[in-house]
Amino acid sequence: MTAFIIRYKFICMFLCAPFFSFAQIDSLFDLAGQYAHAGNYSRAILEYERIVYLSGQQPQEIRARLAQARILKQTNQPEQALDILISTPLMGIDDSLRAVFLYETALCAFLSNDFNTAEAQFKRMEFRVEDTALYTPYQWLYVLTLTQNGHFEKAREALHKSIKNIPSLSADEQQALSKQIDSLFHEDNLPNLKDPEKAMMLSTFIPGAGQMYAGYPGEGLLNLSLHLVSLSVAAYAGYHGFYITGYVAGLAVFQKFYFGSKERAYHLAEKNNKSQFQEFNSHLSRLMSCQR
Amino acid sequence: MQPLATLFILIIFYSAAMGQQGDETPMPAEQQVGFIHHLMRQNNHHQVSMEIDRLDLQKLDDKWQDSLIFLKGWSAYWQKDLDTAIVYLLKSRPEHHFYSRSRFYASICATSLSDYQRSDSILLTSHIEGPVYQHLRDFQLAGNALLRHDLGTYDSLRERLSASTHYALEEPGKNLDMLAEELHNYKPGNRFVAAGLSAVIPGLGKVYAGKHGEGVSTLLVTGMLGAMAYENYSKAGPANWKTLAAGSIFATYYIGNIWGSYFSVQMQNQQFYDRLHNQIQIHMHVPLRTIF
Numbered sequence: 089m090t091a092f093i094i095r096y097k098f099i100c101m102f103l104c105a106p107f108f109s110f111a112q113i114d115s116l117f118d119l120a121g122q123y124a125h126a127g128n129y130s131r132a133i134l135e136y137e138r139i140v141y142l143s144g145q146q147p148q149e150i151r152a153r154l155a156q157a158r159i160l161k162q163t164n165q166p167e168q169a170l171d172i173l174i175s176t177p178l179m180g181i182d183d184s185l186r187a188v189f190l191y192e193t194a195l196c197a198f199l200s201n202d203f204n205t206a207e208a209q210f211k212r213m214e215f216r217v218e219d220t221a222l223y224t225p226y227q228w229l230y231v232l233t234l235t236q237n238g239h240f241e242k243a244r245e246a247l248h249k250s251i252k253n254i255p256s257l258s259a260d261e262q263q264a265l266s267k268q269i270d271s272l273f274h275e276d277n278l279p280n281l282k283d284p285e286k287a288m289m290l291s292t293f294i295p296g297a298g299q300m301y302a303g304y305p306g307e308g309l310l311n312l313s314l315h316l317v318s319l320s321v322a323a324y325a326g327y328h329g330f331y332i333t334g335y336v337a338g339l340a341v342f343q344k345f346y347f348g349s350k351e352r353a354y355h356l357a358e359k360n361n362k363s364q365f366q367e368f369n370s371h372l373s374r375l376m377s378c379q380r
Numbered sequence: 381m382q383p384l385a386t387l388f389i390l391i392i393f394y395s396a397a398m399g400q401q402g403d404e405t406p407m408p409a410e411q412q413v414g415f416i417h418h419l420m421r422q423n424n425h426h427q428v429s430m431e432i433d434r435l436d437l438q439k440l441d442d443k444w445q446d447s448l449i450f451l452k453g454w455s456a457y458w459q460k461d462l463d464t465a466i467v468y469l470l471k472s473r474p475e476h477h478f479y480s481r482s483r484f485y486a487s488i489c490a491t492s493l494s495d496y497q498r499s500d501s502i503l504l505t506s507h508i509e510g511p512v513y514q515h516l517r518d519f520q521l522a523g524n525a526l527l528r529h530d531l532g533t534y535d536s537l538r539e540r541l542s543a544s545t546h547y548a549l550e551e552p553g554k555n556l557d558m559l560a561e562e563l564h565n566y567k568p569g570n571r572f573v574a575a576g577l578s579a580v581i582p583g584l585g586k587v588y589a590g591k592h593g594e595g596v597s598t599l600l601v602t603g604m605l606g607a608m609a610y611e612n613y614s615k616a617g618p619a620n621w622k623t624l625a626a627g628s629i630f631a632t633y634y635i636g637n638i639w640g641s642y643f644s645v646q647m648q649n650q651q652f653y654d655r656l657h658n659q660i661q662i663h664m665h666v667p668l669r670t671i672f
Contacts, residue, residue: 130426130427130430131430133427134427134430134431137418137419137424137427138415141414141415141418142411142415329615330611330612330615330622331611332604332607332608332611333608333611333612333622333626335604336604336605336607336608337608340604
């Protein structure tokens with residue numbers, strides 16, 4: 089009996105230790121989840137950090153980091169979430185967890201307006217995740233990222249590829265969606281982006297021309313009128329012998345309008361590009377929600 | 381029979397392990413402190429504070445208590461919560477390894493809060509041993525004297541320090557000497573003199589206040605407006621609306637120039653003292669970071 093006890097005591101110790109370790113980590117995940125659910129986000133992040141410290145195992149550390157990033161994303165801190173995810177090494181995990189992690193990284197980058205980093209995560213996904221079915225659900229973000237980076241042709245191809253991976257669609261439905269995609273990505277429907285530098289340069293030579301090029305013809309005309317009025321005041325005052333008045337009230341005012349007009353043209357071109365992207369993305373989102 | 385007994389014991393242990401649910405299982409003290417150091421390494425000072433606040437320090441051994449109290453003060457310092465930092469850093473006992481660091485940093489926190497008397501009191505009532513720490517104390521006292529603009533006390537303390545050849549104090553000492561000289565040579569401007577000068581020659585008050593560019597610009601603009609008013613007065617007559625309009629604009633700028641010069645001296649003095657105090661505090665920090 090004594091020999092039995094001694095022999096099996098050691099077997100049990102070695103076999104049960106992992107159970108206790110996993111149980112502790114699982115209970116910490118539960119605890120952190122409870123805090124997050126109750127809205128105590130700082131405490132939840134702290135408990136996930138404790139898991140990272142205690143776990144010593146990559147999958148658990150990755151899960152904890154993912155949970156931290158999701159909380160930060162939820163509380164409108166995508167840049168901090170991105171910092172955490174980018175600095176976490178991805179080793180010793182399976183493809184499904186890797187795909188989820190890279191998707192979250194891409195999403196946080198997208199929300200931080202870092203579209204190049206977002207696109208890079210999808211390239212990593214393509215390279216590191218063998219099973220394409222794992223990242224097909226995330227194609228919608230990939231397409232949005234490509235459009236933000238101006239890669240419309242790649243976005244169109246990615247959309248065509250994604251509809252082929254939807255088993256529930258019939259051949260006719262797939263064909264109809266393909267036509268909609270081609271129509272949306274037709275060159276007439278793509279955002280007509282304006283170059284802010286060109287807008288600024290146009291306003292340099294003809295005041296108001298940059299605003300018109302940027303898509304604000306009314307403001308361009310108003311701007312041109314203001315310039316002409318100030319020049320007229322200068323000319324009128326000079327004609328009647330009021331030279332200093334003509335310079336101060338005419339030319340000095342013209343100069344202020346002139347330099348301000350160039351900056352304004354640059355800003356309006358950027359604003360126009362942003363609203364064009366928003367409009368295009370709203371059509372794209374409607375199309376992709378039909379796909380799902 | 382024996383394999384069955386083994387299996388039975390394994391099932392018992394597994395069930396017991398899985399029975400550990402979401403409540404916090406207290407970590408051993410050493411592991412707790414290790415976790416807090418892990419948070420410090422990641423510069424997560426807010427989480428360090430949260431974690432220490434969670435613990436019942438009275439239940440811990442003295443050595444862990446001292447370390448955690450110090451870490452609480454240290455993380456408060458990095459979060460710029462200087463009042464809290466002072467409270468916790470001053471709790472450090474003389475036997476503790478971090479006692480000297482705690483006292484010096486408590487004193488620099490009081491200096492940052494502009495409570496120079498308290499800063500001096502912390503330094504003078506601390507058990508400071510060894511020539512390096514004594515010289516460092518004299519250096520900090522000298523910095524406080526300079527911040528109070530007490531050049532006499534500063535000079536006497538710097539004489540005591542001249543015996544020190546510690547590398548950490550040499551360069552900051554020279555920098556403090558330069559700042560002391562700058563303070564000694566500085567003559568604060570008089571607001572009424574600035575206003576009077578601007579009344580005589582527009583912009584001259586601003587040049588007196590040290591803002592040369594602004595002064596020249598004010599002179600040119602006010603001069604042009606004055607010339608415009610005079611031109612209209614001489615050509616259109618005193619009662620003409622153009623003369624009245626130009627005269628009003630000129631008068632507004634002229635009075636504004638006097639008003640601006642009056643306040644710019646005050647701002648200039650304040651900016652000088654703010655810049656000086658910032659630089660003194662930076663040079664007071666440098667030896668602390670080097671020695672500790």
